[in-house]
Amino acid sequence: MEEIGHVAQIQLFGEPGSPFGTVNYVTVLMTWVVMAIIIVSAVLIARRLKEVPGRVQLVVELLARFFDGLVKDALARDDRAYLPLIGTLFIFLILSNWIGIIPGLEEPTKDINTPLSLGVMGFFIWHVSGVRAKGVIEYIKEFFQPIFFMMPLNVVGELAKVISISFRLFGNIMGGAIIIIVVSHLLMFLVVPILLNGFFGVFVGSVQAFVFTMLYLTYTSVAVRSD
Amino acid sequence: MEVFWAEAIKYLSAGICMGFGAIGAGIGEGYTAGQTALGISRQPEASGQLVKTMLIGQAITETSGIFALVIAVLMISTNVGTEGDAVLNMAAVMGAGIAVGVAGFGVAIGVGYCAGRTCGGVARRPTIGGQVTGTMLVGQAVTETPVIFALVVAFILLYSAFSGGLEKAFGLLSAGIAMGFGAFGSGIGGGLPAGAACSVVARREEVRGQVLAMMLIGQAVTQTSAIFALVIAFLLIFAHGDGASMVKIAAFLGAGLSMGMGAIGAGIGTGMPAASACTAIRINERTSSVVMRVMLIGQAVAQSPAIGSLIVALFLLFVV
Numbered sequence: 053m054e055e056i057g058h059v060a061q062i063q064l065f066g067e068p069g070s071p072f073g074t075v076n077y078v079t080v081l082m083t084w085v086v087m088a089i090i091i092v093s094a095v096l097i098a099r100r101l102k103e104v105p106g107r108v109q110l111v112v113e114l115l116a117r118f119f120d121g122l123v124k125d126a127l128a129r130d131d132r133a134y135l136p137l138i139g140t141l142f143i144f145l146i147l148s149n150w151i152g153i154i155p156g157l158e159e160p161t162k163d164i165n166t167p168l169s170l171g172v173m174g175f176f177i178w179h180v181s182g183v184r185a186k187g188v189i190e191y192i193k194e195f196f197q198p199i200f201f202m203m204p205l206n207v208v209g210e211l212a213k214v215i216s217i218s219f220r221l222f223g224n225i226m227g228g229a230i231i232i233i234v235v236s237h238l239l240m241f242l243v244v245p246i247l248l249n250g251f252f253g254v255f256v257g258s259v260q261a262f263v264f265t266m267l268y269l270t271y272t273s274v275a276v277r278s279d
Numbered sequence: 280m281e282v283f284w285a286e287a288i289k290y291l292s293a294g295i296c297m298g299f300g301a302i303g304a305g306i307g308e309g310y311t312a313g314q315t316a317l318g319i320s321r322q323p324e325a326s327g328q329l330v331k332t333m334l335i336g337q338a339i340t341e342t343s344g345i346f347a348l349v350i351a352v353l354m355i356s357t358n359v360g361t362e363g364d365a366v367l368n369m370a371a372v373m374g375a376g377i378a379v380g381v382a383g384f385g386v387a388i389g390v391g392y393c394a395g396r397t398c399g400g401v402a403r404r405p406t407i408g409g410q411v412t413g414t415m416l417v418g419q420a421v422t423e424t425p426v427i428f429a430l431v432v433a434f435i436l437l438y439s440a441f442s443g444g445l446e447k448a449f450g451l452l453s454a455g456i457a458m459g460f461g462a463f464g465s466g467i468g469g470g471l472p473a474g475a476a477c478s479v480v481a482r483r484e485e486v487r488g489q490v491l492a493m494m495l496i497g498q499a500v501t502q503t504s505a506i507f508a509l510v511i512a513f514l515l516i517f518a519h520g521d522g523a524s525m526v527k528i529a530a531f532l533g534a535g536l537s538m539g540m541g542a543i544g545a546g547i548g549t550g551m552p553a554a555s556a557c558t559a560i561r562i563n564e565r566t567s568s569v570v571m572r573v574m575l576i577g578q579a580v581a582q583s584p585a586i587g588s589l590i591v592a593l594f595l596l597f598v599v
Contacts, residue, residue: 122492125568198580205583212586215510216503220424223509227427230434234349251420259420263495270496274575 079163086147126273142265149257153249161225167218175214182275224260228252288369292376293354299380300347307340307391314395318402325405332401336394339419343383343426350379367441370448374455375433382429385463389422389470396474400481407484414480418473421498425462425505432458432512446520449528453535454515460539461508464546468501472553479561486564497553500578504542504585511538511592530599534592541588548581
């Protein structure tokens, strides 16, 4: 079971002695797999759009409509500027979290670099849209709310958003993966822990993908809306 | 002699882990059973459904107790923590026990609270019991997050080969303290909105989507303090410490205590506005976007003590 400590170390600092340095090439490869799945299925589905939707098109339309409603509600605006970002984020995350249930493949979200880079991306999106929506002066004023000396805490709070959103996803997915490894060891690999794979891979994976997306949307709406 | 002590500390840690881990599961499951008994007195004809809901809820409440049991059994029955440096092993095993035990204590209370409110809700409207139970499962799964963080830290502590001096040993112990206590508050706090949401869905199932979104965001913010604790625990585990400087040891212990204790209050405190925000949707769902903004601002302020603890912990880690 020595690899359990090793798993975490690789996910945090990269494999020691790897020719790629601290770059975890498995994560890069798996991210490409997920991206390939998304692009291929998007092209295939978009090619066969019909007036009367088939089964696949129906599911995709339901998903799109659901996120359209969420984004409109949260931002209180009628344009769809943020819908592609939020929708794609959810699809990418849910596929990334589910891919681990296929033996031999690993979740890219198990590596801290994937959620953290999405979080850093979000940091810039939130603040740039905040400045664009409110103007520089109004935007800077918000950091001095409710009282001026709260400014340092507000700044740290903004940075903490990035840390919390990314470590939440990372911790859940890696925790699930480690628990599955431990149980497999305890059962001597005789029984594949299907129940655990279902719970941590499918259920927790979906919930955490949705939580990540919702937080992304909520932080965007906090930055954009001024009421 | 040192091997003897390493063995002894292993058994002591197994006891701490299972002892603390059992407290929360007991409280949580008892609350659930109590709510079910009350519910059956209100709806005797739905008693079969109520008992089924109770058993599902209790089984998930039990999870954190089982996590503690797994760690304790691993400590007792395998040769974990006997190879390599004895002092480092003692600290790592002790840290792992505290992390999972104390985290499970808090989380099981939160998860059990959610199960209890669900049983109360199902008793009110047995016809939509399935929807309420579905909400409960999502809420409980998210509430479990802090104990999963603790489990990650515990497995890293138990199964990594560490090297270093006495400073490193105290770093490992402090990582366990930070993670265990840090997850305690978030566990209770995450359960409050989950329970409130289940109760709201039972009364007004037509606002289920809004309640679910409010609950998830509220819980996510509640867990922020546990995530700070996770980050500090990682930093403590991988901090360098070859010497035996008393100042460095005290700084590591201080960082662990600061983050762990500081997160308790923020975890419980941020759960309260989240629970109230879920209830607010039951009263008037049209105000939900304003309520959410107020909730987020209130939670951000309630969180600032934990951010203070984080800053102090980082200062102790990197500046001292």
